[in-house]
Amino acid sequence: MDRECAQLLPPVCAVLGDSRQLVADDTFLEKFLDWFKTLTETESSLHLLQENPCLTELITCVLKLKDPSSSTLSFILRLTGIFTASESCFQYLQQRELLNSLFGEEGPLSSALWEEASVRSGWVQGVHTMTQHQSAIHFLCNCGAIDVIFTLQGDPSLFVASAANRLLVHILTFSLQSFQTKPVNIKDCDWPICAQKLIPHLEESLKSSSASRIKQSLKLLTSVFGCCHDLWTEVLWSQLSEPITYLLENEPFNAGNSLVDLFLSMARSPVFSCPECSLWKSASYALEHLNPAQAGCLSAGILKLQECPQAVRMQALSVLLQPMDCVLKAASQPLEYPGLLNNSLSDSATIETLLSCRSSCASLLCQTLAHLEELLYLTYMPVNLPHIPLLKSVVTVLQFGTGLATPASSLGSKISRILIGCFRVQRSALDILGAFSHWESHSVFMGSVSDILLAYLKSPDTSPTVLKKSFQATLKWLVRLSEAPSSRDYWLQTEQFFRDLFLVLQKRLCSHCWEIRDSALEFLTLLVKHLRDCYIFTEKEEFRQVLVSSEVPKFTEDLLEDPESYVRASAVLAMGQLSFLTHLNSKIPSTENGNGKEVKKKSIVAQLQEILVTDSEGFPRRAVISVFIDWLRDGHTDVLKDTEQFVSSVLQVVNCDLDWEVKAGGLELAEVFSAKTLGRVGLAGCPYVSVVSAATRSTQLNESLQIFYRVKLFEFLFGALCDCDRPVAQKACSILIALKAELCDENSLKEGLSAEHSFPEAHGIAWLEKTLRRWSSCAEPCPIGIANEAGSQNPNDILLVLRTIDLEGLNKSLNRSSDHIENSPQSLLQDILATVGTLEENEADCY
């Protein structure tokens, strides 16, 4: 603790220990605790207490208060917990008989304040932090705290109950950590006292008639098996497996979800992985007897395991596939191809009942689809999923959803009625349809998948969220197929699909709903970008032809004037991509005005520049900058015509922009430009370039400096360095440091700088602001991109500033959080002191 904080601490402790002084804002106390957590990580807690006796006094003082506030008491319990995590500190406070008054029976347990959830929560948290050594464990066992924790497991506050459960897990695992040898059975006297108390409690809870007690205990065991893989967990299971098996056989539904979590937590532990373990028998029984939703969760978990008996795995797969099998059969009798499951194995009556009921059908399908989607994304898949029939079943769900499937049974009719217009199921099914793209080839796509996707994309009944999922699934398939080696073949088959797709896209771009227009534009941008970048995809020209022959580019351009700023931004990004592929400027150069005269249509660069200048919202302007960065980086033809002019004009506009992200984008553009310039003149980029002579280097430096001077790069960068938004100044600083390293080489500067400039003193932002003001007051208005010869600054002035300004110092301070002073411990302590007495005046308020 530094000296300043040590000085502030006693008065702060006096305030906190005074019941008349209210600390209204709980964040004060939370941050105070955060500070001590950090302090005790680096300093000895005992030393802290000894050096700052006010802390012990604070604890004593609060304990003596007749009527402490619940928040203060909770705070003291947690603070003491932090100190007593160190054994020496624990002994120190124990000697002063403080711990029993806080955590023992004499403490808040017996006071009226125990009714407050915050006090109980503080107590549990304090005990949890304290339990880091055996002395604490002994203390808890002796002072009756374990029984209190048992009671708190059923606390009305969910937060307290769950914290108590976590605490018991911690106590059990911690007290058994030193347990090296495998115990023979649970009744061995070797088990620590804590465990001897806890395990019978668990056994009793599992046998109780209270559903909540059973759930809490199962949750506790789940955490124990999840976090501890020591051998004693096996003994614990052998002790508790009997009541758990009883629960499974007699109360499968009430405790079902908790049992699933328990079995999965155990199944992930290496202790239980051997195929002979009784766990698998229980898991198999559970798969058979739990309700389909619970069994589905267990199945999904089992199928993700690397170590699992094959029979259980296959059983899990059957359970998971059963709802999809029912759907498949409900739409097609007899099946045209093998179903998902062998009929003789499955009893589908329960599933069919659930699928025919409106409330359960959607839940069951959504859950099943989500589990299967997760499995499809697994890189390691221990069982072979029947991809084709499974995909068919997903398509069937989607067909039911849009009324395209013909029911083949009464169940089919019911499912059809339920699923039509059910967005929840449609979204889940489209998610998994996208996941299939990783597995299946174009031949499958060109079948029912492309049809169903087009159906959803076309349907006026498709909701905006479902449409977005349809676009995402379509994109995944198209991306995957374009990367397949047989892409020529793919192209021939998918050309018609693209034609249909663009027709749909045209309509969607004209939707009255901005969410739909935006999703369509996002899809277009990603599709074009991918196909443009994909080097395996060789049919770029054919794709371009299909795209240009549609109205999509025109409609996209129209959306640059959309009333919704999100859509305008997406249209800008889409145009940015389209302009690479379609060379729009040459295709649509002019339009006719009313007099039949041709009016020169604005180039896309000019249109985007206009948006950058005039759009009142930040999103479109940010999008323009991002497009310009891409264009500059990728060498867009329109930019290459006159890069200097382009960069100069953009930077000039960005300099006046009030949006920090537009400025940050402008800085990135400046960074790309400077790197390109230095690379072009041979100063940077390739490490293998042969060493050049000093004279050549000097020429190269001058050349690049002249370019930067002409585009007013440094004026922009220096301006950004003075910006009040930290990310802008930080980015400018890092670019300037990089440029300084390249340009301010001692040797190369000698010629350009006069003697008095050689060792300038380092200056800060105030000096820079003054210099910039001087420059701007001397500058005459001049055309964009042409440096003002009459201005006082010249390239050497710029270099001088670059050398003079303390960039390293600035960088150091900008790399820190902008509120680091306000959030420092000193500031916190000052705030606590300052707030005292002002509460009445500035009564708690909000927005």
Place this chain on the structure above:
Amino acid sequence: MPEIKVTPLGAGQDVGRSCILVSIAGKNVMLDCGMHMGYNDDRRFPDFSYITQNGRLTDFLDCVIISHFHLDHCGALPYFSEMVGYDGPIYMTHPTKAICPILLEDYRKITVDKKGETNFFTSQMIKDCMKKVVAVHLHQTVQVDDELEIKAYYAGHVLGAAMFQIRVGSESVVYTGDYNMTPDRHLGAAWIDKCRPDLLISESTYATTIRDSKRCRERDFLKKVHETVERGGKVLIPVFALGRAQELCILLETFWERMNLKAPIYFSMGLTEKANHYYKLFITWTNQKIRKTFVQRNMFEFKHIKAFDRAFADNPGPMVVFATPGMLHAGQSLQIFRKWAGNEKNMVIMPGYCVQGTVGHKILSGQRKLEMEGRQILEVKMQVEYMSFSAHADAKGIMQLIRQAEPRSVLLVHGEAKKMEFLKQKIEQEFHVNCYMPANGETTTLFTSPNIPVDISLGLLKRETAIGLVPDSKKPKLMHGTLIMKDNSFRLVSPEQALKELGLGEHQLRFTCRVHIQDPRKEHEMVLRVYNHLKGILKDYSVQHLPDGSIMVESILIQATAQSEDQGTKVLLVSWTYQDEELGSYLTSLLKKGLPPTTT
């Protein structure tokens, strides 16, 4: 027993961040998804782990409802939908949907400015989240699914703020969000119909306060600004992008117009245009005066308020500047503050609450020497003023709303425990309803008695109305019939129809009770005594002495037999059908008391 469960994850006995889980008739709804601005780590968001432990979020929650655009009510939404993984429907009003992203972007900027974009939502996430939002109109009943419906009511607190009624079958909950029961300069007062919900969840920020008129605060504000400008000082008003800023702008604009003042007023970030756009778009959400005068003059088109350039801060002379962010966290407002703080002629007015860890908080708590970068000390000589313009219902307003909605019970959120306790007692005393105030993480369970709709057969209806009075739609009427529960539907039909429909035969059940009477006389004489006795008491009933010696009282049959062993004791058999249970029991009890002595 059907129940409604309410668990606050935030706003339970605090005003930090609102997030309340309601479970009603098997449907789970999240009310608001707010953020605590006082923390920079995960504590700023509600603890969603309670929901995730119930399985997948989207499977568990049926919908999320956002009451208004303030960050303590919507700030965690992009985190919840794009990072935690909720993929279901989100509902809010049209203005809230339009304005929410602006406020979220505003706060994202502060976060990035502080630390860089770590573990926080991005612009794209905000947009993706907003695309999932279904916007609702006032008083429009929106069907979330077949059973769950919601309806928005005007809340007045800020533009687009709404109270929501959530209904499943006959059970309903109203969540007020933040509301204001008195109209202000640009918004009207909250209003709800007499919807008699099972539960009203109300905010209680000013649970113990009777607030003075906002006009006084407005006058005070104008006076302070005017005085500062008159003496050549500069006024800084740190604000959030949208909301209170516009309210204060209207105030200054009209004052400048009236007083013909010349000092410039600036608004940073070009926000006036954006605000203007939204207030124009949602003019129907503003108050009557603004709506009426809109055609002649749009209140949100400011003549005197111009966009701010950072170079203006150094201009000499008086000026008023609205700058973001609102708590002097960082950025432009803080930069201007640093420049102007040293001059005692200047003034900073904080129009809202500031969290710890901000310069705004420091100066409001009276600190006048602030440490700056590089251990430099900034001496604050400028005047510091705090003026709360937050528009919440005070204690009177809350009681007024309860009176208006007539809920069966009330639950208080968004307030301090001590103040809530006071209001709770007041509500329970005045309205005789239960009032709850759960802490965060505590579940309140309410048992409800929902109405079950039953179809009634036309035949039964006609029969019942034929024998009764003319039906009155406003008065409940008791109907007798047989309830058939079949295929998830309930029907009340006549017993005959029920037998016919169900193919059942009719059996009659009679109850017979034996009453012993001490009477040495002959049986027929004793029967006559009984007859006379009953005739005398039951004057309005038909009492007959039948030729076979038995007595009929309405449909109840009384027969006498002599007990073989004891001739002095007679046994009366009283027999009735289940329909006449009441009369049968009455007669039995009457006879058990014995016969009156004979007067000869």
